[in-house]
Every structure is written in C-alpha cells, then in structure tokens.
Amino acid sequence: MTDLINKKEIDYDYIVGVPYAALPMATLISSNLEAPMLIKRKEAKAYGTKKLIEGSYETGKKCLIIEDVVTSGASILETIEALKLEGLICEDVICALNREQGGVERLEKEGIRLHSLVSMTEILNYLVSSDTISADRRIEIEAMLKNTSLANSPTKANGATKTNGTKSTNDLWNLETRKPLLECNPLNAMVLKYMTLKKTNLCVAVDETNKEKILQTIQSIGGYVCAIKLHADIIDDFDQSFIDELTTLSKHHQFVIFADRKLADTGNTVELQLTHGSLHIADWANVVTVHSVPGPPILQSVLNIIKQNKALKGSLLIASLSSKGALTDAEYSKKSLEMANDAKNVVSGFICQKRPSDNPEFLYWTPGVNELKSTDGLGQQWRSIEDAIKRDGNDIIIVGRAITQSQNPVEVARDYASRAFELWKSR
C-alpha cells in the first residue's frame, strides 16, 4: 500500500485507519512512511476527552484514510464526517480490495478519490483465466454482487423504485455482461479496449506489397480500425524499419497488429516460423491466424511463443473460410471449436463465416465483406456488413479491397466502421 501511496503521489499530513479492521494496516503504513497517525473511535468515550478523533493534529490539515475492504463506502464516509467536524480535510482513500459495489461512485460524489490495490474484476479475471472458476460461475458471482450492492444502495434504502441491475446469465451478448468474460484473454482485452474506445469493430486487411503504400494506408485509416491485418510474406521490402513504423502507428492509432500467417504445421516448425526467418512474426504481431488441421499440438507451440512475452498475445483459429468450395464445413468448424475450448489461453477467437459457437468468451472475426461486390472472380465470396454481423453473428469484420482499392479509403473505412459498430452494439 505504501508503494501505491507513493505512486499516486497522494498529498497528506496524517494517516487514519477506518475502525477497526483497517487499524493494523494504518499503523504499519504510518510507521513505514513515518507519518503521524490519528485514531477515529467507533463511538466517543463516556468519560475523559469524549472525543471521536484521538491524536495531535491541526485543523486544515489533510488525512489519508486507510480501509481494508470497500463495499458501499458507508463506513469511510462516517469516518470522514468525524474528521471534518474537527476541521480536517479528506480527499483520498487507500483500500486493499474494492468490491465494486458502489463504493467508488458514492465516494466520488463527495469528492473523495478511492485507490485500491485490487478490484473484484481483477480477482474474477484471474480466477477464470486460471480455470479456478468457470465463466458461468463468474457471471453468477457478479450477479450476486450486483444484487447485494442494489440491496445496499441508498436509492433502494430510501424506498426508491427497485431496479434490477443484474443481467440474466443468458444475456451473455450484452457488452456489459460479456466484457469481463472477454477481458480474461489478454488479446481480447486489448481488442475490446480499442473497440469500445474508438467505437469500431473494423479490421482492415492491407494486402499491399510495398511497405510505403501500406504505411500510408494505415496512417490514413488508422483512426477507424481496431486491428490492421497484414500478409507480411507478400511485402517485397519488409524490414525492421517497416516493423518499427508499423508498431509506432499501432500505438498512435491504438489498433492491434494482426499477422495473417495461417500457420498449419508441426509444433516445432510453427515455433520457428513465429520467431525466425525474415519475418520474426512474434516480435511485432499481437495476433496470428492458425489452422486447426494439424491438431492441438500447434496451439501448445503458439502458446510457448506467447509465453516469451514478445508482441504476440493470442491467435485466431480458422473455423471456416470464405473461398468458394472451401473444405471447412460444419464438422471442421466443430472440431476447431473443440480445440479452442481446450486452449482459451492461446485461442482468442475465430476466423469464420458464420459464428461457430455461442460462447461469448471468444471474438468472432469474419472476412469476406464488401458492400459493392459479391466475388472477385478468384473464389473470394463477399457479403454485406449486415449479413456478416447480424445474420452470421460475428463481432469484427475483416475488410480488404472494398476499402484499400476504393476511390476514398478513409471515407469508406469510416462508413464501414460506423455501420458495423452500430449493428454489433445493437445486436
């Protein structure tokens, strides 16, 4: 907690623990920081000073409140009330666990900032990602916490109309319910952040062969995408300077870098393909496509590389392809889904035409989208944004030539992004 206090550069004169559970922590912090501590009594003594606040202090000075667990924030406000009566100022609270049951909001209303070591969301994320609890169990816990906070909330307390803040567990596609499930996977957390921040579920496939042209295109449309997909092996002048500029653009425009490599070999070969050769894919790509045809070992190898903490954070498994006559039928998709379900720490989602599953923990990425044409004469099959999102149930559209070969790629990217996002949000 002292590190958190220093990191947040909180200004204070005294340390005050919320009686009684937080007093030992407050005492330790006061001694570590060599800061004076005040004691707030639960109730004034019937004799002696009869004061609620013990210790030596000057009015107008600042108190940093220490609490162990914050639920509604009521006991903190009680402590602050007593301190204010003595002319003391309270602006910051440090707690160990924020149960996220209304405490932050209630304190914010009083101009109080709550800084927590860990939140309930972070704990649940860890429990799900470590397979300690299932995603469904997580939703039940969150519904229970939400119910409890509604039960404790002031509006409910003063008899205001009941609001049912819980989402039924089958409303898994509601973003508020689905968000915590998606955030258990590091890549999906990254993608979702950009999607919700930039209001876009558009991934543009920049299938150009010249790095300057690629970088110019990305610079112009970067504001409208959550991801940029490349076939690095078609770029004639692919080199480190390209990777550096691409990475800079991804940070500036906040998008995920997607290497469409369609890995489909033995584990050893895949590990070499991700880390060697002229591409060094894992050094710059956050996500890579993987075929399920070699079976589960390929995912273990991709995970081995993800664990090396390079740029690579996740993979998309091919469930179905858009090309005419593709062999990826329903049976193939089902087998891909089984592989993915056993490897959620490496498979963030799918490349698919129709969403192969109703599991909200995956993101469903779909190519083959073009509002103006239905084929390119080379086997590609295109359909509309609406069909891709609403009829086929996908999350992210992957669009190439409809944007990159249009008269005005920026305008088309903006249009595709806004239409796709509206359809996705309203699904």
Ligand SMILES: O=C(O)c1cc(=O)[nH]c(=O)n1[C@@H]1O[C@H](COP(=O)(O)O)[C@@H](O)[C@H]1O
């Ligand atoms: O994995 C892919 O991205 C992919 C899978 C698939 O089934 N179909 C498909 O078109 N793609 C890719 O998505 C992009 C589609 O580009 P356009 O056909 O120009 O929209 C290309 O980069 C393809 O390689």
